[in-house]
Amino acid sequence: MPESIAAELSSRFGDSTFLPQTTRDETPTFWTPQEKIVAVLQFLKSEIQMPYRMLYDLTAIDERAYKRPENGHKPYDFTVVYTLFSFDRNAFLRLKVGLYGEYPSLESITPIWTAANWYEREVYDMFGIKFNGHPLLKRILMPTTWEGHPLRKEHPARATEMGPFKLYDEKVDREQEALRFKPEEWGLKRHSEDADFMFLNIGPQHPGTHGVLRIILQLNGEDIVDAVPDIGFHHRGAEKMGERQSWHTYIPYTDRIDYLGGVNNNLAYLLGVEKLGGIDVPLRAQVIRVMLCELFRIASHLVWYGTFAQDLGQLSPVFYMFTDRERIFEIIEAICGGRMHPNWFRIGGVAQDLPNGWDQLVKNFISYFPRQLKEYDNMVMKNYLFKARTKGIGVYTLEEAIDWGVTGPGLRACGMEWDMRKKRPYGGYENFAFEIPVAHNGDCYDRAVVRVEEMRQSLRIIEQCLAYMPAGDYKSHHPLATPPVKAHTMKDIETLIHHFLNVSWGPVIPAGEAMSCTEATKGWNSYYLISDGNTAAYRVRVRTPSFPHMQMIPLISRGYTVADLLSILGGMDYVLADIDR
Template structure:
């Protein structure tokens, strides 16, 4: 399949238009000239057999400090990377465009994929690369007054590399001026032929936005004419921090991205690291990982379930569901020692083996939870007010979902039975029996139905982990697994030195690049990692599901009321740190 798409591209555009690069993840990867990229992408989306209909990710790399050009890698100043996905082929495709110059430019592809809008703005914000023809190329994560582009290699990575912060009166005035919302700057009009529009600011301290999110609404009475999401309040530079942490010490940072997903963030990152390093994870470690990921899927869905009901007027469910979440955290704490951010997965496996008595805790929860889900069905899903607020609200079709990069429950609510755990299994998911729930209408209610059934399927997976937990190692004996198993360090001085170096400096991961993609709590979560053969990543790209989902808010909110917007936001199930990183 990989060879067929490469052959199709070379036959259509010539070998010079598609120069192949070999990567550690074996994903088909081509370098495409800048003047051909729009035509190639249009062909891949619409004309090729079994097309690549989803723009999964769009990012960039500052290549100026990269020293390990190999395996078809071509050295440029910058590279823009397009990751596409084909459902018919069940495969990814990576296209790279090399750029030269201090502040290069490239044609926009927003006319091909609407999802490219925010991705191109992010690349401009972080790298200074301009996209010609973009409808509104301005900063998206950093303040408009920010100096520089943070993911360029010359930009400081630590506060200690900058001078002391001083807040002069002129700076206060400049920042306050930048916060003023001017509709014309966003392509919005202040009035129509027969009425004046009102602009309503929701957030960033509004309970309905579930965090520091600001949405400016253009209203005609109660009806939403347009919406402008303002993100970046929660941006902490997670990708930049990856460049100055060792491969091992970056693991706790991943916990804080989808902060409701816990160890699932670790897994997405570590799968990419393990591809780079060529590490095989023992079967027992794989099953332990799966069990804890599914516990966190239920915990995350419980937070969504309770707060969604609260958003549309039900106060009681959130208290019941947070109580059940505490039961899960008791199990997580007994196994990992931590709760929301246990930071428990390691390169090559997990930190420790399961403690004595873990099976009793898991068995009790499996018995306890199904009746609670049935109780919540009656309390929430069959409630007439809940149905009135969610049925037929925030609808999008399957084609629209794919165009905008929607994944996870939002995609399955449109009728597509697609779950990465089934279709592209990882960490041993192919060994588990479970169903992929779907719905048909693509509205807020159906997105809720899918998530609720997912909790039942997660219980099935956990029960299989309980009943069939294999014996064996909880961590690989590969020399790059970190930290190595302590008991072997006293055999000889070489092993002790190896342990000391891996703990203090971290492992040296072979040069190359690899991407992972998992079915996280909110959709597809992936890490695209580049190593130049050092103790730290050269580039860390975090592709989160909440970012493209939030971009869709204006599209699916137009024509609804302000009250409906809160239903749409609640039904989307996003996390602000997952958007901003």
């Protein structure tokens, strides 16, 4: 496949245009001249056979502190990285553009993918790279008054590297003024020919936004003319923390990104680390991981299910569904010792083997939960008012979904039978039988239909884990698997020293780069990791599903009412930390 796309690009743009790069994840990767990147991306999206229709990710790397191995790595100051996906080819493609200078610039690709808007704003915010022709290049995650660009290497990573924080009255006034919404700055008019528009703040303390999210609505009466999502209130610098922690000690930080998805976050990160380290995970550890991921998928969907019904006026479901979520957490706690954030996956496997009695707990849940789902169908999905509030609301087509980077249930609700666990299996999912639920209307109701059926399919997977749990190791014996199995440390001094170093100092992961992509609870989640042969990552990029989904809010809310917006937000199933990182 890399040879195929290389030949197609060379035949169009010339042999000397693209410099290939070898990566540990074997994703075709090419360095592309700055002056040709827009034409190349336009060709890949709409002109090439079996096109790359989705802009999966757009990010950057500060190259200035990179320990340059002898692998042809160019001494650029910054690199902008475009990751595309083709459903026809079932393949990712990575293009890189090297830039020189303290604050370089590049042409915007928003005319090709509107979804590039937020990604380019994020690169500008985090790195100071400008995109010429961008419709509104301003900060997106950091406050507009922030000084510096956090993912540049010279920016402090810890509060102890900065001076003490002081909140003067002048600073309070400046910050409050910066939060004032000025419609003209966003290209919005205050008046139409026959009416004055009203601007309404929803959030950041509104229960309907499920967290610290602010959406400013431009209203004509009750009808939404336009919407401006204001994100970043939950930003904690997850990527920056990944570059200061060791490969091992960063694992618990991943738990807190999609904080409802639990170990699904660990898995997405660890698959990338294991690709870089060449670590094979034992079959038993794979099955344990899959079982816990699917338990967390059900737990996450139950939170969405109950709160969605609550947003639309039903009070009872959230109590029943949170009670069932507690049953799942009892299993998680018995196995892992923790509940929402068990931090239980490790490099090369899991922290411990399954405890005695785990199988009976799982068996009890499998026999109990199907009748609960049936009860919830009668209570919610068949409810007349629930249908009236969700059918035909927040509609988008399959083409729009792909163009905006929608993944997961939101994509499958448009008729696309695509699940990464099936189409690009990872972590042992190729060993399990399950179906991909789909719907066809692309509205809030169909997104609910897909998620409800996904819980039934997750039960099928968990049942197979219970029936066919293999014997064997729960962790790899690879020297980079961290930490080594504790029992072995009591047998010889070399293993004890290795255990001590791998925990306190961290494993030294070989230089290279790799991306993992998983089907998380809300869509595709991936970690793009770059190592320069050190005990910490040189660059950690977290691509979350909720970020592009939230960017789509203005498109799918125009023409609806304020009440419909709560249906749209509830049906989306986002998590604020998954947006802001």
